[in-house]
Amino acid sequence: MHEAILQTENLSVSFDGFRALNRLDFSIERGELRVVIGPNGAGKTTLLDAICGKVTPTEGRVLFKGQDLRGLREYQIVHLGVGRKFQTPSIYRDHTVFENLELSFKAKKTVFSTLFAQRTPTLREQIHRILELIGLQNKSGLRAGALSHGEKQWLEIGMVIVLDPDLLLIDEPVAGMTDDESEKTGELLKSIAQDQAILVIEHDMTFVRQIAKTVTVLHEGALLFEGPVDEVQRHPRVIEIYLGREKGAHAQH
Amino acid sequence: MKIYQVGAVRRTVATAVIGTVVLCMAARGMADDGAPIKVGILHSLSGTMAISEVSLRDVDLMAIDEINAKGGVCFTKEGKKTCHKIEPVVVDPASNWDLFAEKAKQLLLQDKVAIVFGCWTSVSRKSVLPVFEGNNGLLFYPVQYEGEECSDAVFYTGAAPNQQAIPAVEYLMSEEGGGVKKFYLLGTDYVYPRTTNKILRAMLKAKGVPEENIREEYTPFHHQDYQQIVQKIKEFSAGGKTAVISTINGDSNVPFYKEFANQGLTASDVAFSVAEDELRGMDTSALVGHLATWNYYESVDTPANKAFAAHFKEYAKKHNLPDAEHRVVDDPMEASYFGVYLWKQAVEKAGTTDVDAVRKALYGMEFAAPSGTVKIDERNHHTWRPVLVGEIKKDGQFKIIHRSKGLVKPEPWSEYTSPDKGCDWVDHKGTYEKNAK
Amino acid sequence: MEPQAPSDVSPQAPRVLAVASPDHTLRDPYRRVSAGVGLIIAALVLVVVLPLLNVIGRPLPGTEDVGAWYWISDVELNLLGRYLSYALLALGLDLIWGYTGILSLCQALFFCFGGYCMGMYLSLQTGAEGVYESTLPDFMVWNRVTELPLFWQPFHSFWFTMALIVIVPSLFAFIFGFLTFRSRVRGVYFAVLTQALAYSTWLLFNRNSMNLGGTNGLTNFKKIVPTFFGHATTFRLSEPGVQRGLYVVTALFLVAAYLLCRWITRSRLGRVLTAIRDNENRVRFSGYNPANFKLFVFTLSAALAGVAGALYVPQTGIITPGKMSVAASIDMVIWIAVGGRGTLVGAVLGALIVNAGYSYFTTHFAAYWPYFLGLLFVAVVMLIPRGLIGLPAQLRERLARSSRRGQTE
């Protein structure tokens, strides 16, 4: 059980001399639900980008199930078992909800296998299960672009789940959601986390408290602190650089 | 155009039906009403070739106007003399070679024209050739060309290579022309310059010009950057007695001669293949004194020619042609113009517009063209014309500095590259081997 | 705001509602049957009825008779045949542009590859019937080529030629696509690159030293001699019957290509293609390699264009580099836009209408075609982004919107 599914070693990413990630050592275990927090520009999204192959590390490496991901393309990493949800919903707006899930469904995804692919009963069944899970069972035939923002977020989470990954990378799942919706989202994530490892980036501390056991705090591309939620909230450095500011930011809203 | 109500019919059916109707209506031409004789005019009015070809359409229409004003084409048929007006059918092949074939087909089969006047580029002629040959049509082609063609569906009123390129070089080699010893053959990379230069090279070789004194160079269409080529010419022409024989096409001429003048290249003569109509828009100051060879110039000093040029200017003004005030006539225009008259004479002689009869009537037919008498060859479908070497003047006209003795017999097969070939539609079926009797 | 859509590079199509959900169409039995029936009728009209109308009602030769009113003349049928080959190309272009959102500005190039393959075969068949009575194509004789270049040799064989018509353009597209898609050249970059490709190939084909006839291209075709089971049959291109046959073959190919494209667009592959158009980034994170899909559809579109070119050439009688100019490729895109991108019927319809318009204008309003075509480009993009096919839906929506506005006020 205590085996790291993902591990970064000495991971650095630079853009034009700016170090978004700075020699980061980080790991997450199978079945774990980990939340990463940090102020803007701390390198959270870059960390996800580096894991899923969207950016190439300048230094260091990312190990997934013991395999170095360097040089692999995004879709290959997906096939290894990493699913990614983006900060703003990234779905296929012109396809129906059903088709969105169908396209993501774990299957052979070469040109010819998709050409001859059939809608098997297993596929329908699985998709309907997911539809229920994300609460969109009544909107299966609707054009995805017509969904509300929260529904789009859920759809995208559904699209990641239907990939059946071992690790889910989820970037700000509750941004723009009502309290009600975010609570539902939290429950959803917790229920998945029983089988799969999840890495969540989130600002909303209420939500973090709802779902997280262990929290990682990033600052200027490096690990600042890692530990249980309560400890994080007591940690003076974290309060100084992050939570204090966050409170201020909340006050402004 | 009718609008079809399709109501609840399936969308696909409706679209198919409408599509078909539109297509058929588009493809169907005008109805035939009998009395006037229809002739087709097949010159590009849009696209890149419009610049050259529009003038030919204008001069064709002018000739038709003149003929109609004098009563039309008159001949005796079954003992009764009748006159027919000429009705031009003008289409626009839009500088698109496929469209030339399409329009030619349409003119011949749909509009049933008696004759077509048209084409400028070699490729447009090549594109319509099978159409005319396959449907027994007749085309008058008015532009100088590379030769090596012998079709009984075409009458060539422009120059064959031996009536243009070769005399120009012969003139330059003569004492009067400056005794040129080295030749730089510069052209745009397409069939006409390639073939012309091939013939010239063979001819120069035959005259004992050594290989190292001939350079050939080609540029792409619309080439604008002549810096290095002029530098090369400069090196090549060191020591003088050099001529550049240019077969540069259309809009590359100006960049070339501007570079030529600005790099201070003074030592060599250039023979351009530009005519008055092209010079009309150019700044000629850097071109003055350079040469061209054609079979006709506006400056040919005969009353008939003055009348022709004046008439065209009048016609241009009357019909509000663009830039009417400065319109000039040139070789292809004259060839278009007398082509219409030659055909008219042939119809009158044959007493019918039937293609075979007209063709036969045309053999050996003469006509008093603006440049003097011209004659269709008795056998090879080309035209006997005078050869005139001209020097470009600053007003865009030519000073005629050399003229051939009488008319020059056209030879579609060059004696230098194909000495054993001939073209004869009377005793042979077109191209034949001279030695194989 | 989507993070992966910076304004200048994302290939976007306007929201195409009509194709959004084939699932709907399939689920609606009435529409499904009616679409099927319509398709069969349209195919029958194209393949059987029109050529039949060319046979019956034909005027008596040698008389002033102009034929029955319903007679479709040889010229008209021939024109239609050429439009249909354009429509075949349009199907492929629609797959790559309308469905996948990749603007390829070199389809005319593939068309010409197919066309040149056919042209080379036909030139060799002309053989000693040419001007020079030489077995070499005419232009080689005047270029002083004495021996047939090696790359011409395969074109002696009919079936080899048929294979090359598909292989040459698709192989070319495959190699070019492999290099570009792999390095994620997208959107505008891809359009500009294909344009440069078309331009440089056009320059090359204009050269005489390519041994493909230079600017004059290939022409003076006489006959097709296909061999079936070792038995050669000669079809002379000048005969109306042969031209009619070519028309029927073209129409059959169009119907077959339509069915093929329909199958593809309605498969999951088709949905991946539209997904690439709408959100390529997500496609990658759904576990697909978009490069392979693009490569497939680009290659397929090239093959269709090649076949179209090969069918076009014997019906036209000439193939020249002018056909592969940059402008030619861009003009093809407008066919799709006029008909309705992202719909197969729209692509076919657009190709037919624009080309018929071209023929019509150049005959009856000589010299005004460029104005009309130019306005068409602007108008279609600005006023009917979904093309003619989407026009009824667009009008309905506008009507609905204005009535809704009326209600709320």
Add this chain to the structure above:
Amino acid sequence: MRSSRQLSPLAVFLLFVTPAVRAQTAPPPAVVQQIDALATDDGTAQRAAVAALGESGDRNVIPTLEALREESLYVWTPPNGTRRMVIARDKTTVDDHEQYLLQDAYGGARLHQADGSEISAPAEELQEVSVDRRVRTAIQVVLERFKLLDSDPVVRRAAAKNLADKGDIIALEALAKAQAAEPDPAARTVIDEAYNLLKLSAPSDQDKLAAISRLGVLRSADAVPRLEELRKTASPQLQAVILPTLDHIRWWQKVNRLLYAVFSGLSLGSILVLMSLGLAITFGVMGVINMAHGELMMIGAYATFITQNWFLAHVPAQAFGFYFLAAIPLSFVAAGAAGYVLERGVIRFLYGRPLETLLATWGVSLILIQAARFWFGDLTAVAAPSWLSGGIEVIAGVQLPYNRLFIIAFTMLCVAGVYLLLLRSSAGLRIRAVMQNRAMSASMGIATNRVDAFTFALGSGLAGMAGCALTLIGNVEPDLGQNYIVDAFIVVVTGGVGKLVGTVAAALGIGWLNTFLELVTDSAVMGKVLILVFVILFLQRRPSGLFPPTGRAVEY
């Protein structure tokens, strides 16, 4: 009637070249006699008269000979008067009749009545003196000799070169004299070369030897064919000198070719910069694929053409040369205005849909091309102002044309201007703000609509100026833009979209590479094709060009 358009540029040209005022002295009788002798059909007699006029050394016969060469010399028979030789060039209208203004055959001054009015005559009273080409060649030689003493060093140099080419040994003496009197060092070199080239034909080996070594020092390219010729018959003593001299000259020719290639690469590159600059703004900054960019250049070129014609019609001839300076801002305004209309009318509805802008602007370009064809009809070209004609010879055999030097300088100015405007001015700040984040800029009170229109007009105006500059080297024609559009896009894409420095670097790089490839393959076509292949391969390696935009948010 067409003369107004055609004659005048040359008339102006002549005005600058020939000394305007000549002394009005009584002609010596011997010269008058020879001038009268020109009026004959006999070419031999004409040539003799021409030679005699040359011998006279009287510079007042230069106009006579020039007029004869271009056949503007006439025998004038007034209704009640004596025949005399006159020059007639310019026309005037007297009582609705076209008449020629007469000039004195000797000296070329206008003829005046006693009351000071100019004398003119109808065409019927004038009989042209016609000459054949051989006479004209003879006139040329005589004129060249006169020109050796012209006040303009450029004319003197050309004359020397021409005399050397004619190979006329008689000119040797005249050249020696001219060289001694020559104040201009460059002209002295040319005269020196001409003198020694002619001296190669001298009978004595001694003279030849001196000439050969001198020509070697001068690196005379013109000497190569003559030395080759001489080698065949020369004595061993001469042979020993000729060979190393030839090698020496040839080596310098190679250096020249290389030097010129470097220059023409720079020149080509700067033209590419100029035409891509506007595109770098409309495409690179605004994301609009403006296929009508070339047509905006065409508008600029026609604006130049119209300006030229207006100057011809309304401005004194002395000031004609300045038309080009007026045309630069006018072409900017004309194309900018067209761009403004295009943006307001079409493009503003299409932001964020680049491929749609491609199609719509392509349609616009088709319309503009056909409209230009309709209005202007034909291929035209402007006459370069005299101060941009010709070139400066930096070393023997390498002459850098003024028009190209001007374009290089003009390009540098434009780049600097655009740089300052975009990156160093408040307007530029606003442009960049709107292009980066439209919504944010709007909320900060920037009128984004106006900024869009202004930016597009700026890009279009730059295209117009490029069109204006291009008239110096090429045509003015309806589809002028089509020749450049693919190149311009290639440059911008290769440079990296949105990067000014990338555009400049790519343009210069492509310019040089193209020149180099043309040099290596010895074919302009292959040079052009290879450059495109290179670009395609390059973009495969670096899909975002030379200077790619970077950062987390970037998704190419």
